[in-house]
Amino acid sequence: GYVAWDGSADMNILIRSFWHHRGVLSWAAGAGIVADSNPEHELKETEHKAEGMLRALRGKNKDGSIVGPTSS
Numbered sequence: 001g002y003v004a005w006d007g008s009a010d011m012n013i014l015i016r017s018f019w020h021h022r023g024v025l026s027w028a029a030g031a032g033i034v035a036d037s038n039p040e041h042e043l044k045e046t047e048h049k050a051e052g053m054l055r056a057l058r059g060k061n062k063d064g065s066i067v068g069p070t071s072s
Helices: 039-058
Strands: 016-021 024-029
Touching: 016 039, 024 039
Parallel strands: none
Antiparallel strands: 016 024
16 A cells, blocks of 8 residues: 555555465465454454465365366
8 A cells, every 4th residue: 555745545455365475375364353343253254265265276166166267
């Protein structure tokens, strides 16, 4: 994000991400925590996001089918 000289700002919260550096693939999943967040709900949401990322790395959809281009 940025903060401009006039005080305006634009920020981004990275909740799901992959990054590759020096031959190592790393990843993270998280949640946006606010004052009225329910910790148990946020944990379940984070686990759900992480499951999707792991499926993507394994190349499989939730139903077990292979991720990839469709044939025509």
